[in-house]
Amino acid sequence: MIKWIFDNSLGNFIILCFLIIGLRTGMFYCHSHAISPISQVGFLSKYTNYINLFPFLAFVITTILVLFKGIMINRMVLNYNILDKPGYSVFLFYILLNSAFSSNLTLNNVNVAEIFFLFGIVMIYKFLKINYSKNALFISAMLFGLSAMCIPEFYWSIILLITCVVIFKPVKVSDIIVIISGMFMPYYLMASLSFLISNELQFFNVWEFWIVLFKEVKFDWHKNGMDLIFIGITLIYGLFGLARFFGTFYRTNVETRRSKMAMAMISVFATFVFVYRSTQYEEYFSLFTIPLSMILPAIFEDKRNKFWKEAFLILWFVLLLMSMFKIFN
Numbered sequence: 001m002i003k004w005i006f007d008n009s010l011g012n013f014i015i016l017c018f019l020i021i022g023l024r025t026g027m028f029y030c031h032s033h034a035i036s037p038i039s040q041v042g043f044l045s046k047y048t049n050y051i052n053l054f055p056f057l058a059f060v061i062t063t064i065l066v067l068f069k070g071i072m073i074n075r076m077v078l079n080y081n082i083l084d085k086p087g088y089s090v091f092l093f094y095i096l097l098n099s100a101f102s103s104n105l106t107l108n109n110v111n112v113a114e115i116f117f118l119f120g121i122v123m124i125y126k127f128l129k130i131n132y133s134k135n136a137l138f139i140s141a142m143l144f145g146l147s148a149m150c151i152p153e154f155y156w157s158i159i160l161l162i163t164c165v166v167i168f169k170p171v172k173v174s175d176i177i178v179i180i181s182g183m184f185m186p187y188y189l190m191a192s193l194s195f196l197i198s199n200e201l202q203f204f205n206v207w208e209f210w211i212v213l214f215k216e217v218k219f220d221w222h223k224n225g226m227d228l229i230f231i232g233i234t235l236i237y238g239l240f241g242l243a244r245f246f247g248t249f250y251r252t253n254v255e256t257r258r259s260k261m262a263m264a265m266i267s268v269f270a271t272f273v274f275v276y277r278s279t280q281y282e283e284y285f286s287l288f289t290i291p292l293s294m295i296l297p298a299i300f301e302d303k304r305n306k307f308w309k310e311a312f313l314i315l316w317f318v319l320l321l322m323s324m325f326k327i328f329n
Contacts, residue, residue, distance in 0.1 A: 006087035006300070013088055020095045021063065027324050028059045028105050044150070048107040058106040065111060066104075070094040070293075072118050077294060080125050080259040081252075083245075086297050094293035100230065100323050101282040110283050113150035114290070120144045120157070121266055124164060128258060132169050134178050137161070141182025149186055151287075153273045158183055160269045164262060230323040231281070234292065237316055241295035267291030 005012065052058045074091040077083050083090065098104055104111060123140035127133055141161055148154035161179045165171050246264075249257060267290070274281070274288035299309055 005089045005092050006085060006297075008087050013091075016088055016092055017067065020067070020092070020099070023096075023324070024059075024063050024066075024099050024105070027099060027102065028056075030325050044112055045109065048109070048112060052106050055106060062105060062107055062111060065115065066095055066098050069111075069114060069118060070098075072122075073290065073293060076118075076122060076125070080129075081256045082259050082263050082294060083298060084248075089297035089300070090293050093296050094289055096317075096320060097234070097289035097292055098286050100320060101227070101285060102324075103282040104286055108283055109150040110286050113147040113154060114287060116143045116147035116150070117154065117287075118290075120147065124161070124262060124266070125259070127164070128168055128262060134174070137165070137175065138178045138182040141179045142185050145183040145186040148183070149190065151273070153276060155183065156273070157269060160265060163265055167261065167265075168258065226319075226322050227281070230319045231285070233316055233319055234296075237299070237312065238292055238295050241298045245295055245298040263291070263294065267295075 005016070051061060070091040073094050074086070074088060077086050077090050098111075120140045120143035123136050123143060127136040127140060130136060141158075144154055144157040144161070148157070158179060161183075162171075162176065165175045165179070245260070249260060252260070270287050270290050274284045277284040
């Protein structure tokens, strides 16, 4: 039944795009009366706040960004053999998961930061593939630094980059210097430009760009119950995918193992940030969808128990639709 999403044909890609745009458009019109701009502080927040004053424009831009990120993740999986013949399954799962909550229909700091974060991940793989190029490592750190100007927790990616260096090559002092200098370069440039062109922003108060003001969600079964059920079922489904993802780890070649190991470290980092910000789960779930979109399709690499897998997938998709359109909430 779902074999067609693992096909690389252009026709399937176009059908998926129309399906996703249709779902998101229906979701937007269903929730348009309840969507309100989120007050934010952070890198580019002045522009995102302004765009969010026009909900339909914000929805169109966000949908384009989500489609772009989905294509980017799907190509990353194909180029670095993270999954075996994924087709467009990663693209589909990423965008469906990203559309689970109405807060992702408008621009926020998380979906802006993800752009820099994903390009940073690409540069990590460049670093691993191009003989541990320090240029790639520096650019990756700088892109993570840009994402940290939107989400303060992304400065923890210093640990992620150092861990990648330690695991994949003998670490040198120069590697640590490259990571730290790259990570703080965006802050230095932003602070310097602010000092030159503004009387309000100086080297110290530019740190306010790191503050992200999301309204915390108080968990209430009647209000958030369907969201919690959907996230719980997705996590259970993800555990099966995780078992399959690493179950074939030692049957693959060395390059594939390295790709999977790097993605595992990135996934742990994204999961940790999501758990840390769980009280703002609607916004930060977008970040958590990056590892989930790669883990869930892994279940179907194994052709056994196909009926039960497809039945479970249908149940998951029904729960997703209920979460998207707030049925019973």
